[in-house]
Amino acid sequence: MTRIERRNLRNGILFALPYLIGGTVFMVYPLVMSVYYSLCHYNIITPATFAGLDNYRVLFSHDEVFWKSVYNTLYFTAFSVPLSLILAIGLAVLLNQAVKGLSVFRTVFFLPTIVPIVASAVLWLWVLNPESGLINGMLRAFLHIEGPGWIADVQWSKPSLILMSLWAVGGPMVIFLAGLADVPAVLYEAAEIDGAGPWQKFRNVTLPMLTPTILFNLVMGLIAAFQYFTQVYVMTAGKGTPADSTMFYALYLYRNSFVYLKMGYASAMALLLFLVILAATAGVLASSKRWVHYHGE
Amino acid sequence: MKATYLRWTLAIAACLAVVAALWPSEAGSPEEKAALEAGRVIITYWDRHTGHEFDERKVLIDEFNASQSEVYVRALPIGFTMEKLLTSIAGRTPPDILSTEGTILAALAPQHCVMPLDRFIEESESVDPEDFFPHVWRAVTFSGHTWGIPVTTDSICLLWNKTAFRRAGLDPERPPRTMTELLEYANRLTVRDETGLKQIGFLPWLPWDHTHMWGGLFGGEWFDDASGRFVCGDDPHIIAMFRWMQSFSIDPDAPAQLPYALNPEMVAAFRTGFGAYQSANNPFYSGKVAMTQEGEWQASFIARYAPELDWGVAPLPQPEGAPPRCYSPTCVLDMIPAGAPHPEAAWKYIEWFNSPRPGGRPSPASDYNRAICNIPCRRADVMHERFLGDPALSVFVNELLTKETPVFPVTPVAQFFIDQVERERELVTLRQKTPEQAARAIEDSANAELDRILAIMRRDQP
Numbered sequence: 001m002t003r004i005e006r007r008n009l010r011n012g013i014l015f016a017l018p019y020l021i022g023g024t025v026f027m028v029y030p031l032v033m034s035v036y037y038s039l040c041h042y043n044i045i046t047p048a049t050f051a052g053l054d055n056y057r058v059l060f061s062h063d064e065v066f067w068k069s070v071y072n073t074l075y076f077t078a079f080s081v082p083l084s085l086i087l088a089i090g091l092a093v094l095l096n097q098a099v100k101g102l103s104v105f106r107t108v109f110f111l112p113t114i115v116p117i118v119a120s121a122v123l124w125l126w127v128l129n130p131e132s133g134l135i136n137g138m139l140r141a142f143l144h145i146e147g148p149g150w151i152a153d154v155q156w157s158k159p160s161l162i163l164m165s166l167w168a169v170g171g172p173m174v175i176f177l178a179g180l181a182d183v184p185a186v187l188y189e190a191a192e193i194d195g196a197g198p199w200q201k202f203r204n205v206t207l208p209m210l211t212p213t214i215l216f217n218l219v220m221g222l223i224a225a226f227q228y229f230t231q232v233y234v235m236t237a238g239k240g241t242p243a244d245s246t247m248f249y250a251l252y253l254y255r256n257s258f259v260y261l262k263m264g265y266a267s268a269m270a271l272l273l274f275l276v277i278l279a280a281t282a283g284v285l286a287s288s289k290r291w292v293h294y295h296g297e
Numbered sequence: 298m299k300a301t302y303l304r305w306t307l308a309i310a311a312c313l314a315v316v317a318a319l320w321p322s323e324a325g326s327p328e329e330k331a332a333l334e335a336g337r338v339i340i341t342y343w344d345r346h347t348g349h350e351f352d353e354r355k356v357l358i359d360e361f362n363a364s365q366s367e368v369y370v371r372a373l374p375i376g377f378t379m380e381k382l383l384t385s386i387a388g389r390t391p392p393d394i395l396s397t398e399g400t401i402l403a404a405l406a407p408q409h410c411v412m413p414l415d416r417f418i419e420e421s422e423s424v425d426p427e428d429f430f431p432h433v434w435r436a437v438t439f440s441g442h443t444w445g446i447p448v449t450t451d452s453i454c455l456l457w458n459k460t461a462f463r464r465a466g467l468d469p470e471r472p473p474r475t476m477t478e479l480l481e482y483a484n485r486l487t488v489r490d491e492t493g494l495k496q497i498g499f500l501p502w503l504p505w506d507h508t509h510m511w512g513g514l515f516g517g518e519w520f521d522d523a524s525g526r527f528v529c530g531d532d533p534h535i536i537a538m539f540r541w542m543q544s545f546s547i548d549p550d551a552p553a554q555l556p557y558a559l560n561p562e563m564v565a566a567f568r569t570g571f572g573a574y575q576s577a578n579n580p581f582y583s584g585k586v587a588m589t590q591e592g593e594w595q596a597s598f599i600a601r602y603a604p605e606l607d608w609g610v611a612p613l614p615q616p617e618g619a620p621p622r623c624y625s626p627t628c629v630l631d632m633i634p635a636g637a638p639h640p641e642a643a644w645k646y647i648e649w650f651n652s653p654r655p656g657g658r659p660s661p662a663s664d665y666n667r668a669i670c671n672i673p674c675r676r677a678d679v680m681h682e683r684f685l686g687d688p689a690l691s692v693f694v695n696e697l698l699t700k701e702t703p704v705f706p707v708t709p710v711a712q713f714f715i716d717q718v719e720r721e722r723e724l725v726t727l728r729q730k731t732p733e734q735a736a737r738a739i740e741d742s743a744n745a746e747l748d749r750i751l752a753i754m755r756r757d758q759p
Contacts, residue, residue: 041753044387045408049756062745146493154727239716243723258379260713261404 038268043261055268066269068244069252075158076248077225080165084221085214088169092176093206106177113170121234124164125151151235157245164231172217179213180206182295211292219281226277229254249273325371332362332369338642340368340393343375343382345629346669353668357661361649368642370394386410391634393643399436399447399627404709406444407754412633413442417644423652432702433628433674435522439707445632446647447674449666451592452693453510453624455479455614459607461486461496461587472611473588476541479614483557486587497580498557499588500564501542504574504581507590508722509715510626511538513703516619519714519739520706526747527706527714530740537616539725539732546726561727577602592626593693597670610692612700623696627705628674651675659683672697709750714743 001009013020038055042048059066095106112120127134128150136147148156187205196204229250232240238255240247253273257266323329329339342358344351351374358372375381377398385391391410405411418424424446426434433447459469465485473479479499486498497503501511512519517534520527529535546561547554573579575598580586582603590613599606615622631650633643650661663678665671672694673679684694706714721735730738 041756043408044383045405045410049753051753058749239719241723243727243729244720258383259716260710261379261383 034267034270037264038271040264040267042264042267044263045261048264051264055265056272058265059268059272065244065247065252069240069247069249072158072240072245072247073226073228073249076162076165076228077222079159080162081218081221081225083162083166084169084172085217087166088172088176088217089210089214091169091173092180093202095173096177096180106174110170110174112168113174117230118234120164120168121231124160124167124231125235128160128164151246152242154243154245157242161228161232161235161246165225172221175217176210176213179210183209184295208293209295211288212294215284215288215292219284222280222284223277226250226273226280328362329369329371335366337367337369338639340370340639340642340646342370342372342394342646343392343396344372345375345377345396345398347374347376350669353665356668357650357665358646360661361646364649365645368639368645370646386634386636389636391637393633393637393639394631394647395634396448396629396631399433399445399630399705400711400715402437402444402630402632403439403707403711406442407440407709410635411444412635412637412640413444414446414633414644415442417648418443421648424648428675428677430625430674430676430697430702432625432704435704436627436707437630437632445630446651447628447630448650448662449669449671450625450628450674450697451594452672452696453507453590453592453613453626454693454696455588455611456581456591456595457588457609457611458581458584458586459609461584465587469607470609472609473614474611476614476616479588480544480555480557482588484555487557487559494559494564496584497559497564497586500545500559500586501590502722502726503586503589504579504591506719506722507624508538508542508718510590510624511542512718513622513624514538514613514615514619515541516616516622518703519718520708522704522707525708527740527743530737532736534619535736536732539722539735541616542722543725543728543732546728548728575602579603581608582606593672593690594670596687596689596693610689612692612696621700623700623702625672625697625702625705629671653677708747709754710743710746713746714739717742 037048039050039052040048041051041054091109095102095109099105115123126132130136130147130149130152133147133150135150139145139147150156150160183206187209188201191201191205227250228248232246232248232251233254236246238251238259240251240255249269250273253266253269256262256269323333323339332339344354346354351372355372358370362369373392379401382391382395382397402411418426426438426443429447430450433450437443437445437447455472457472462469467482467485473482483498486496488494488496488498501507509519512529512532512535515534515538517529517532517538519529519532519535544555545558546564547558577583579598579602581589581591582599595610599608612623631647633640633647637643650665653660659667659681660673660675660678662675663673663681663683666673666678667683670690672684672690676698679685679694679698685691705711708714717739721730721739724730725732725735
């Protein structure tokens with residue numbers, strides 16, 4: 001190693017050091033410790049005592065609410081992720097047309113994404129208000145029907161949250177817009193020459209060329225949906241009401257750690273969530289070979 | 298080259314200067330600085346109460362700081378945040394005094410995070426356990442020690458809207474006195490029109506889920522204090538209470554509906570239409586709920602948010618044959634966390650706060666409760682014109698003075714238990730479970746959780 005190389009190495013390490021230290025202290029160490037604590041009884045205050053797989057045993061065989069939270073989270077993920085993707089692609093395609101005031105429309109649809117999550121949750125609490133809310137008010141005024149109780153109704157609480165999640169598709173939409181800008185114009189020209197209509201162009205050119213973007217948004221959407229927490233914490237005062245119908249996995253994890261002081265139990269839940277997200281992401285990535293088309297392939 | 302070194306030195310010096318300027322100092326204000334210089338011990342007080350309630354406490358703490366020259370209390374409105382409390386104890390930087398909920402004491406004390414106050418109380422001439430209401434003293438005394446000093450407590454009564462009574466043709470000065478009357482009134486005060494529900498007569502889980510309270514008022518026992526175990530599973534009074542709760546939701550299979558029975562979904566809908574609790578849109582203030590179950594704090598809330606409201610307060614009716622009982626949901630207490638740096642100084646403040654002032658004047662705790670409209674935990678403080686002479690407050694206070702007050706379960710799983718009670722109540726009123734199943738589920742799940750926690754605690758013992 002020459003003097004310059006050594007110097008570069010030293011400087012490189014020095015510049016990366018803040019992250020290396022921060023990453024070790026605030027990410028690697030907690031991650032490793034939470035794996036260990038998941039095998040312990042631990043309440044933060046007194047030292048952890050090793051308990052083997054006890055936390056997992058209780059989780060799987062003695063905790064009804066745990067299974068309810070798993071069901072709620074899968075339900076939410078199964079609907080919100082695909083619907084968000086479809087809506088975001090639809091909006092992106094529409095906002096990719098050359099019409100007047102395009103940047104205004106793009107801004108309007110992106111705007112919800114920059115509203116702080118807590119603020120938007122409180123806002124939706126008002127929109128979904130069965131008595132005086134916007135949605136039921138419109139249903140009453142225009143269709144003369146009484147809307148459901150939305151977030152307060154056992155049957156409607158999860159669909160309400162899914163509806164809410166669709167409001168914030170601005171993030172993936174912008175990424176899809178970038179993806180659309182990347183589709184080479186020659187492909188459309190070629191398709192037109194072959195006599196393709198708008199739908200065929202969308203189906204056979206746009207969609208395949210968007211698949212790398214879909215893959216990215218799908219993975220990010222899955223991760224976010226599995227960790228769904230803030231909105232439901234704000235809207236149900238951290239209780240997952242009514243009748244546990246909005247007790248999501250991350251919310252129940254939080255309740256175990258900071259309400260019931262069962263940090264070991266919560267760590268076990270966190271590790272399971274980590275494994276599920278890892279498996280889901282790996283599954284999607286593995287399947288992507290079959291449906292994702294990259295440029296030039 | 299020299300210039301580079303100079304620049305570096307200057308940059309580092311500037312960074313150090315910023316760090317030094319921002320470094321937390323022991324004195325946070327000019328008063329604290331003066332106190333430090335005078336050689337006083339500065340102790341930190343974390344207040345569970347915030348907002349105007351904290352302001353009232355601050356007035357008294359200022360009085361304490363001015364009254365002597367050894368201790369200076371720094372008060373912080375922290376609120377009830379478990380995260381902060383746990384991390385401060387685990388990080389060995391707890392406050393000197395923590396004001397917190399009685400319900401969590403039994404979860405914290407066995408983990409060695411709370412300092413027993415026995416020695417201080419024995420030596421004290423003015424703090425006497427005999428002076429306190431037994432049900433609040435029980436909340437702070439267990440495992441052979443006293444862990445905190447209760448400061449504020451509550452009492453729940455029936456509040457009714459006199460205007461709604463008049464509209465329904467009821468005598469506005471005569472509240473329901475028996476359970477039968479309560480339901481009769483609820484029938485007459487439940488108002489519907491073609492668009493739906495307009496006014497709720499009475500609903501036992503508004504504004505808060507008070508299932509635990511009603512179990513006691515029905516004469517049931519959730520928890521056996523002697524054995525420390527939950528016993529509600531087969532209690533006929535608890536089951537009767539759940540059946541009564543269930544009668545408030547429409548039974549789709551019944552041939553005829555009680556007028557006061559409501560569609561749970563519609564209630565949920567109606568309920569989210571309520572305005573914020575602490576605002577003029579509180580459903581009781583705005584006339585959406587005619588009778589409700591509320592605590593003494595409403596005497597000040599209503600004066601503040603709905604001064605026009607014509608309301609009355611009376612004891613909650615009980616079923617026939619039930620022992621005369623009232624309900625007090627535990628207390629807010631002051632405790633000294635284990636590892637607090639200045640326990641002696643902390644006690645000095647706690648003792649001052651809970652002792653009568655010279656010349657027989659009321660204690661600071663009494664002042665505080667009067668100012669925030671809560672009920673003091675010392676009987677002697679309650680037996681005073683400022684509580685008994687106030688027509689609204691006296692009804693609440695008299696409940697505690699004249700009836701048996703069931704003790705809130707003193708157990709490390711109190712919060713878990715209350716969550717189970719709320720959950721099962723919801724399932725019963727949604728008719729997903731029978732009253733019998735609910736009572737059984739609560740006992741079984743709470744005892745199982747208790748066993749797990751106790752097993753862990755035993756293992757932790759050295």
